Amino acid sequence: MENWFDVRQKVAVITGGSGILGGAMAKALASCGARVGILGRTAEKNERMVEEICSAGGQALGLVADVLDAQALEEAARRVVDAWGRVDILINGAGGNIPGAAIPPGEHFFEHHPYANLKRVFELNFDGTVLPTMVFGRYMARQKSGIIVNISSMTALQAVTRVPGYSTAKAAVDMFTKWLAVEVALKFGPGMRVNAIAPGFFVTDQNRALLTTSDGGYTERGAAVIRKTPFGRFGEPEDLIGTCLWLCSDASRFVTGIIVPVDGGFSAWSGV
Numbered sequence: 001m002e003n004w005f006d007v008r009q010k011v012a013v014i015t016g017g018s019g020i021l022g023g024a025m026a027k028a029l030a031s032c033g034a035r036v037g038i039l040g041r042t043a044e045k046n047e048r049m050v051e052e053i054c055s056a057g058g059q060a061l062g063l064v065a066d067v068l069d070a071q072a073l074e075e076a077a078r079r080v081v082d083a084w085g086r087v088d089i090l091i092n093g094a095g096g097n098i099p100g101a102a103i104p105p106g107e108h109f110f111e112h113h114p115y116a117n118l119k120r121v122f123e124l125n126f127d128g129t130v131l132p133t134m135v136f137g138r139y140m141a142r143q144k145s146g147i148i149v150n151i152s153s154m155t156a157l158q159a160v161t162r163v164p165g166y167s168t169a170k171a172a173v174d175m176f177t178k179w180l181a182v183e184v185a186l187k188f189g190p191g192m193r194v195n196a197i198a199p200g201f202f203v204t205d206q207n208r209a210l211l212t213t214s215d216g217g218y219t220e221r222g223a224a225v226i227r228k229t230p231f232g233r234f235g236e237p238e239d240l241i242g243t244c245l246w247l248c249s250d251a252s253r254f255v256t257g258i259i260v261p262v263d264g265g266f267s268a269w270s271g272v
Protein backbone atom coordinates (compact mmCIF):
# COMPACT_ATOMS: atom_id res chain seq x y z
CA MET A 1 0.00 0.00 0.00
CA GLU A 2 2.70 2.46 0.98
CA ASN A 3 3.96 3.03 -2.59
CA TRP A 4 0.58 3.89 -4.08
CA PHE A 5 0.72 7.54 -3.09
CA ASP A 6 4.47 7.80 -3.71
CA VAL A 7 5.58 11.06 -5.37
CA ARG A 8 9.21 10.90 -4.21
CA GLN A 9 11.62 12.41 -6.75
CA LYS A 10 8.74 13.33 -9.08
CA VAL A 11 9.16 16.74 -10.67
CA ALA A 12 6.08 18.93 -10.25
CA VAL A 13 5.38 22.41 -11.58
CA ILE A 14 2.63 24.36 -9.85
CA THR A 15 1.44 27.51 -11.60
CA GLY A 16 0.16 29.85 -8.92
CA GLY A 17 2.37 27.89 -6.51
CA SER A 18 3.04 31.04 -4.51
CA GLY A 19 -0.69 31.52 -3.88
CA ILE A 20 -2.83 30.18 -1.07
CA LEU A 21 -4.28 27.04 -2.67
CA GLY A 22 -1.36 26.39 -5.05
CA GLY A 23 1.04 26.90 -2.16
CA ALA A 24 -0.74 24.33 0.02
CA MET A 25 -0.48 21.76 -2.77
CA ALA A 26 3.16 22.65 -3.51
CA LYS A 27 4.12 22.28 0.16
CA ALA A 28 2.28 18.95 0.41
CA LEU A 29 3.98 17.50 -2.68
CA ALA A 30 7.38 18.73 -1.49
CA SER A 31 6.88 17.29 1.98
CA CYS A 32 6.17 13.93 0.33
CA GLY A 33 9.49 14.12 -1.53
CA ALA A 34 8.58 15.70 -4.89
CA ARG A 35 10.75 18.45 -6.36
CA VAL A 36 8.52 21.43 -7.04
CA GLY A 37 8.72 24.38 -9.42
CA ILE A 38 6.82 27.40 -8.11
CA LEU A 39 5.59 29.38 -11.12
CA GLY A 40 4.15 32.88 -10.84
CA ARG A 41 4.76 36.42 -12.09
CA THR A 42 6.32 37.84 -8.92
CA ALA A 43 9.84 36.66 -8.12
CA GLU A 44 9.63 37.66 -4.42
CA LYS A 45 6.42 35.69 -3.87
CA ASN A 46 7.90 32.64 -5.61
CA GLU A 47 11.11 32.89 -3.57
CA ARG A 48 9.19 33.17 -0.29
CA MET A 49 7.45 29.87 -1.07
CA VAL A 50 10.72 28.27 -2.24
CA GLU A 51 12.36 29.29 1.02
CA GLU A 52 9.49 27.92 3.11
CA ILE A 53 9.68 24.59 1.28
CA CYS A 54 13.48 24.34 1.39
CA SER A 55 13.69 25.27 5.05
CA ALA A 56 11.28 22.40 5.77
CA GLY A 57 13.72 20.05 3.98
CA GLY A 58 12.08 20.04 0.53
CA GLN A 59 13.43 20.89 -2.92
CA ALA A 60 11.94 23.83 -4.84
CA LEU A 61 12.74 26.20 -7.66
CA GLY A 62 11.19 29.61 -8.35
CA LEU A 63 10.03 30.15 -11.94
CA VAL A 64 9.07 33.66 -12.95
CA ALA A 65 6.53 33.53 -15.77
CA ASP A 66 3.10 34.77 -16.71
CA VAL A 67 0.85 31.86 -17.67
CA LEU A 68 -0.25 33.91 -20.70
CA ASP A 69 3.32 34.33 -21.99
CA ALA A 70 4.31 31.30 -24.05
CA GLN A 71 7.93 32.36 -24.37
CA ALA A 72 8.36 32.82 -20.60
CA LEU A 73 6.71 29.43 -20.04
CA GLU A 74 9.13 27.77 -22.50
CA GLU A 75 12.02 29.33 -20.62
CA ALA A 76 10.60 28.11 -17.28
CA ALA A 77 10.21 24.59 -18.67
CA ARG A 78 13.82 24.60 -19.89
CA ARG A 79 14.97 25.65 -16.41
CA VAL A 80 13.05 22.80 -14.80
CA VAL A 81 14.40 20.23 -17.23
CA ASP A 82 17.96 21.59 -16.91
CA ALA A 83 17.70 21.32 -13.13
CA TRP A 84 15.81 18.06 -12.74
CA GLY A 85 15.73 16.34 -16.15
CA ARG A 86 11.99 15.89 -16.57
CA VAL A 87 8.46 17.07 -15.77
CA ASP A 88 6.09 14.57 -14.15
CA ILE A 89 3.29 16.71 -12.72
CA LEU A 90 1.71 20.01 -13.74
CA ILE A 91 -0.85 21.67 -11.50
CA ASN A 92 -2.57 24.56 -13.26
CA GLY A 93 -3.35 26.65 -10.19
CA ALA A 94 -2.85 30.21 -11.47
CA GLY A 95 -6.17 31.94 -11.95
CA GLY A 96 -9.07 33.52 -10.17
CA ASN A 97 -11.31 36.48 -10.68
CA ILE A 98 -9.82 39.90 -11.44
CA PRO A 99 -10.86 43.36 -10.24
CA GLY A 100 -13.49 44.82 -12.54
CA ALA A 101 -14.65 41.44 -13.84
CA ALA A 102 -17.33 40.91 -11.17
CA ILE A 103 -20.67 42.64 -11.70
CA PRO A 104 -21.16 45.01 -8.74
CA PRO A 105 -24.36 44.70 -6.69
CA GLY A 106 -27.13 46.80 -8.23
CA GLU A 107 -25.65 46.65 -11.75
CA HIS A 108 -26.44 44.18 -14.51
CA PHE A 109 -24.72 42.40 -17.33
CA PHE A 110 -26.27 44.24 -20.28
CA GLU A 111 -25.45 47.82 -19.36
CA HIS A 112 -22.56 47.82 -16.95
CA HIS A 113 -20.34 44.83 -17.50
CA PRO A 114 -17.15 45.71 -19.36
CA TYR A 115 -16.44 43.14 -22.06
CA ALA A 116 -12.70 43.79 -21.86
CA ASN A 117 -12.63 42.58 -18.25
CA LEU A 118 -14.71 39.52 -19.05
CA LYS A 119 -12.25 38.67 -21.81
CA ARG A 120 -9.24 39.19 -19.50
CA VAL A 121 -10.60 36.93 -16.78
CA PHE A 122 -11.53 34.31 -19.36
CA GLU A 123 -8.01 34.40 -20.76
CA LEU A 124 -6.34 34.18 -17.35
CA ASN A 125 -8.33 31.11 -16.35
CA PHE A 126 -8.71 29.29 -19.67
CA ASP A 127 -5.73 30.32 -21.81
CA GLY A 128 -3.71 30.38 -18.58
CA THR A 129 -4.45 26.66 -18.23
CA VAL A 130 -4.08 25.71 -21.89
CA LEU A 131 -0.74 27.44 -22.52
CA PRO A 132 1.23 25.92 -19.59
CA THR A 133 -0.32 22.56 -20.50
CA MET A 134 0.98 22.87 -24.07
CA VAL A 135 4.46 23.83 -22.92
CA PHE A 136 4.99 21.42 -19.99
CA GLY A 137 2.77 18.69 -21.46
CA ARG A 138 5.07 18.41 -24.49
CA TYR A 139 7.80 17.08 -22.20
CA MET A 140 5.32 14.61 -20.72
CA ALA A 141 4.28 13.45 -24.19
CA ARG A 142 7.92 12.74 -25.04
CA GLN A 143 8.24 10.75 -21.80
CA LYS A 144 4.83 9.10 -22.44
CA SER A 145 4.12 9.83 -18.81
CA GLY A 146 2.86 12.76 -16.85
CA ILE A 147 -0.01 14.00 -14.76
CA ILE A 148 -1.90 17.23 -15.24
CA VAL A 149 -4.25 18.57 -12.58
CA ASN A 150 -6.35 21.59 -13.50
CA ILE A 151 -8.05 23.76 -10.91
CA SER A 152 -11.73 24.28 -11.65
CA SER A 153 -14.40 25.82 -9.44
CA MET A 154 -17.98 25.44 -8.21
CA THR A 155 -18.82 28.26 -10.63
CA ALA A 156 -18.26 25.82 -13.53
CA LEU A 157 -21.12 23.56 -12.43
CA GLN A 158 -23.96 25.87 -11.45
CA ALA A 159 -24.51 29.57 -12.01
CA VAL A 160 -22.94 31.70 -9.30
CA THR A 161 -24.03 35.32 -9.48
CA ARG A 162 -21.73 38.21 -10.49
CA VAL A 163 -18.85 36.27 -12.15
CA PRO A 164 -19.75 35.44 -15.77
CA GLY A 165 -16.21 35.47 -17.20
CA TYR A 166 -14.73 33.41 -14.37
CA SER A 167 -17.59 30.87 -14.46
CA THR A 168 -17.50 30.30 -18.19
CA ALA A 169 -13.70 30.04 -18.20
CA LYS A 170 -13.76 27.38 -15.45
CA ALA A 171 -16.52 25.51 -17.33
CA ALA A 172 -14.22 25.55 -20.36
CA VAL A 173 -11.39 24.23 -18.15
CA ASP A 174 -13.66 21.29 -17.20
CA MET A 175 -14.27 20.37 -20.84
CA PHE A 176 -10.60 20.88 -21.69
CA THR A 177 -9.77 18.45 -18.84
CA LYS A 178 -12.00 15.77 -20.34
CA TRP A 179 -10.95 16.44 -23.92
CA LEU A 180 -7.23 16.37 -23.18
CA ALA A 181 -7.55 13.26 -20.99
CA VAL A 182 -8.93 11.39 -23.99
CA GLU A 183 -6.43 12.90 -26.43
CA VAL A 184 -3.34 11.97 -24.40
CA ALA A 185 -4.59 8.51 -23.42
CA LEU A 186 -5.27 7.64 -27.07
CA LYS A 187 -2.04 9.15 -28.41
CA PHE A 188 0.47 8.53 -25.58
CA GLY A 189 -1.01 5.74 -23.47
CA PRO A 190 -2.15 5.37 -19.88
CA GLY A 191 0.97 6.98 -18.43
CA MET A 192 -0.48 10.39 -19.19
CA ARG A 193 -3.52 11.48 -17.21
CA VAL A 194 -5.49 14.70 -16.91
CA ASN A 195 -7.92 15.49 -14.10
CA ALA A 196 -9.21 18.52 -12.26
CA ILE A 197 -10.03 19.54 -8.72
CA ALA A 198 -13.06 21.78 -8.23
CA PRO A 199 -12.57 23.49 -4.86
CA GLY A 200 -15.62 24.72 -3.04
CA PHE A 201 -15.40 28.10 -1.33
CA PHE A 202 -12.05 28.78 0.35
CA VAL A 203 -11.36 32.17 1.92
CA THR A 204 -8.28 33.58 0.18
CA ASP A 205 -7.03 37.09 -0.60
CA GLN A 206 -9.13 37.17 -3.78
CA ASN A 207 -12.50 36.62 -2.14
CA ARG A 208 -12.06 37.46 1.57
CA ALA A 209 -13.98 40.74 1.26
CA LEU A 210 -16.72 39.08 -0.79
CA LEU A 211 -17.33 36.32 1.76
CA THR A 212 -16.38 37.67 5.19
CA THR A 213 -16.80 40.88 7.16
CA SER A 214 -14.02 42.64 9.08
CA ASP A 215 -15.47 41.47 12.41
CA GLY A 216 -15.14 37.80 11.39
CA GLY A 217 -18.75 37.33 10.29
CA TYR A 218 -20.17 36.44 6.88
CA THR A 219 -21.30 38.81 4.17
CA GLU A 220 -24.70 38.06 2.65
CA ARG A 221 -22.89 36.13 -0.10
CA GLY A 222 -20.72 34.29 2.42
CA ALA A 223 -23.78 33.31 4.44
CA ALA A 224 -25.51 32.02 1.28
CA VAL A 225 -22.49 29.80 0.55
CA ILE A 226 -22.45 28.41 4.10
CA ARG A 227 -26.21 27.71 3.98
CA LYS A 228 -25.70 25.57 0.84
CA THR A 229 -22.65 23.74 2.24
CA PRO A 230 -23.72 20.71 4.30
CA PHE A 231 -20.44 20.83 6.24
CA GLY A 232 -21.33 24.41 7.26
CA ARG A 233 -17.90 25.95 6.76
CA PHE A 234 -15.53 27.33 4.11
CA GLY A 235 -12.68 25.11 2.89
CA GLU A 236 -9.19 25.21 4.40
CA PRO A 237 -6.30 25.02 1.90
CA GLU A 238 -5.19 21.73 3.50
CA ASP A 239 -8.55 20.19 2.56
CA LEU A 240 -7.21 19.92 -1.02
CA ILE A 241 -4.10 17.92 -0.15
CA GLY A 242 -5.50 14.39 -0.03
CA THR A 243 -7.17 14.75 -3.42
CA CYS A 244 -4.07 16.39 -4.87
CA LEU A 245 -1.79 13.54 -3.71
CA TRP A 246 -4.29 10.96 -4.93
CA LEU A 247 -4.50 12.52 -8.42
CA CYS A 248 -0.71 13.04 -8.63
CA SER A 249 0.20 9.46 -7.73
CA ASP A 250 -0.39 5.89 -8.90
CA ALA A 251 -3.22 5.66 -6.38
CA SER A 252 -5.41 7.13 -9.15
CA ARG A 253 -3.74 5.26 -12.03
CA PHE A 254 -7.08 4.27 -13.71
CA VAL A 255 -8.59 7.74 -13.22
CA THR A 256 -8.53 10.28 -16.00
CA GLY A 257 -10.85 12.99 -17.32
CA ILE A 258 -12.68 13.67 -14.06
CA ILE A 259 -13.36 16.79 -12.04
CA VAL A 260 -13.29 16.08 -8.31
CA PRO A 261 -15.32 18.46 -6.14
CA VAL A 262 -13.64 19.22 -2.79
CA ASP A 263 -16.46 21.30 -1.44
CA GLY A 264 -17.96 20.04 1.83
CA GLY A 265 -20.99 18.86 -0.16
CA PHE A 266 -21.81 22.22 -1.86
CA SER A 267 -22.24 20.72 -5.34
CA ALA A 268 -24.30 17.77 -4.08
CA TRP A 269 -26.93 19.83 -2.31
CA SER A 270 -29.91 21.53 -3.90
CA GLY A 271 -30.12 23.72 -0.81
CA VAL A 272 -33.42 22.12 0.28
Ligand SMILES: NC(=O)c1ccc[n+]([C@@H]2O[C@H](COP(=O)([O-])OP(=O)(O)OC[C@H]3O[C@@H](n4cnc5c(N)ncnc54)[C@H](OP(=O)(O)O)[C@@H]3O)[C@@H](O)[C@H]2O)c1
Pocket residue numbers: 015016017018019020021022039040041042043045046065066067068092093094095096097124128151152153154198199200201202203204205206207
Ligand atom coordinates in the same frame (compact mmCIF):
# COMPACT_ATOMS: atom_id res chain seq x y z
N1 LIG B 1 -10.26 30.59 -3.30
C1 LIG B 1 -11.29 29.88 -3.69
O1 LIG B 1 -12.32 29.79 -3.03
C2 LIG B 1 -11.22 29.13 -4.98
C3 LIG B 1 -12.29 28.29 -5.29
C4 LIG B 1 -12.26 27.58 -6.48
C5 LIG B 1 -11.18 27.70 -7.31
N2 LIG B 1 -10.14 28.52 -6.99
C6 LIG B 1 -9.03 28.58 -7.93
O2 LIG B 1 -7.85 28.17 -7.26
C7 LIG B 1 -6.72 28.79 -7.87
C8 LIG B 1 -5.88 29.47 -6.83
O3 LIG B 1 -6.65 30.42 -6.15
P1 LIG B 1 -6.17 31.14 -4.81
O4 LIG B 1 -7.40 31.62 -4.16
O5 LIG B 1 -5.22 30.26 -4.07
O6 LIG B 1 -5.42 32.39 -5.41
P2 LIG B 1 -4.22 33.28 -4.90
O7 LIG B 1 -3.85 32.99 -3.49
O8 LIG B 1 -4.54 34.68 -5.31
O9 LIG B 1 -3.03 32.77 -5.82
C9 LIG B 1 -3.01 32.99 -7.19
C10 LIG B 1 -1.63 32.61 -7.67
O10 LIG B 1 -1.60 32.68 -9.08
C11 LIG B 1 -0.50 33.48 -9.50
N3 LIG B 1 -0.91 34.15 -10.72
C12 LIG B 1 -1.95 35.00 -10.90
N4 LIG B 1 -2.00 35.42 -12.17
C13 LIG B 1 -0.96 34.81 -12.81
C14 LIG B 1 -0.47 34.86 -14.13
N5 LIG B 1 -1.05 35.60 -15.08
N6 LIG B 1 0.61 34.12 -14.43
C15 LIG B 1 1.23 33.36 -13.49
N7 LIG B 1 0.81 33.28 -12.23
C16 LIG B 1 -0.27 34.01 -11.89
C17 LIG B 1 -0.23 34.43 -8.33
O11 LIG B 1 1.13 34.86 -8.26
P3 LIG B 1 1.61 36.23 -9.01
O12 LIG B 1 0.61 37.28 -8.63
O13 LIG B 1 2.98 36.45 -8.46
O14 LIG B 1 1.62 35.92 -10.45
C18 LIG B 1 -0.53 33.50 -7.16
O15 LIG B 1 0.58 32.66 -6.91
C19 LIG B 1 -7.30 29.73 -8.94
O16 LIG B 1 -7.30 29.07 -10.18
C20 LIG B 1 -8.72 29.95 -8.48
O17 LIG B 1 -9.58 30.28 -9.53
C21 LIG B 1 -10.15 29.25 -5.85
